Amino acid sequence: MAKPYAVLMVCMGNICRSPTAEGVFRHLVNEAGLQDRIRIDSAGTLDYHAGSPPDHRSSQHAARRGYDLSAQRARQVRLPDFAQFDLILAMDWDNLEWLQQQCPRQHRHKLRRLMEFAPAGLGDVVADPYTGGPQGFETVLDHVEAACHGLLQQIRGEIAA
Numbered sequence: 755m756a757k758p759y760a761v762l763m764v765c766m767g768n769i770c771r772s773p774t775a776e777g778v779f780r781h782l783v784n785e786a787g788l789q790d791r792i793r794i795d796s797a798g799t800l801d802y803h804a805g806s807p808p809d810h811r812s813s814q815h816a817a818r819r820g821y822d823l824s825a826q827r828a829r830q831v832r833l834p835d836f837a838q839f840d841l842i843l844a845m846d847w848d849n850l851e852w853l854q855q856q857c858p859r860q861h862r863h864k865l866r867r868l869m870e871f872a873p874a875g876l877g878d879v880v881a882d883p884y885t886g887g888p889q890g891f892e893t894v895l896d897h898v899e900a901a902c903h904g905l906l907q908q909i910r911g912e913i914a915a
Contacts, residue, residue, distance in 0.1 A: 758793040759913050761905070762835055763868065764853060765845040768798030768828035771880050772845060773808040774894055775868055777821040779902045786906060791913055795839075799852040801830040809884070815891040819899075836861040843868040843905075846879035871904035872897060 761779065765771035776796035783792045798804075807813070808823045816823050835842065836857050842864050844850035853865050869878055880897045883890030 760793040760839045762839040762842045763796040767803045769803045769809045770812045772796035773826045775898045777823045778898045782906050797829050797831040803828040868901045872901035
């Protein structure tokens with residue numbers, strides 16, 4: 755069997771947006787029966803929360819929509835990630851810029867924003883809900899769900915080719 759296509763979701767602390775994106779995308783991949791063909795992980799640009807579970811608000815909002823984030827633990831992006839992942843998806847422009855600064859030149863083509871896979875009109879970034887209220891976490895889910903559907907469609911085409 756071929757090596758699974760590997761996707762890394764990245765935000766700042768790896769406790770809100772990227773674990774939500776990992777959970778949503780993992781759910782969609784499992785529903786599609788592609789869990790042996792697509793590997794998913796998440797990480798943060800900073801190590802502030804390394805080893806911590808996702809923010810309880812992210813977990814609660816995700817659970818209401820049927821996504822389980824409980825097994826995830828925050829970690830920071832590591833240099834080997836740039837070689838090991840086929841696609842590294844930043845949640846916003848700042849995280850993309852950090853990734854571009856850290857990424858070896860030969861792997862920079864793997865760096866993109868998750869929202870590039872969302873339908874037009876939803877915006878360029880998945881906004882950080884950390885300091886806001888409940889609606890921010892719902893908006894994260896709305897944007898991540900839309901983008902992950904597009905992402906799955908894109909990867910399906912690549913792994914079928």
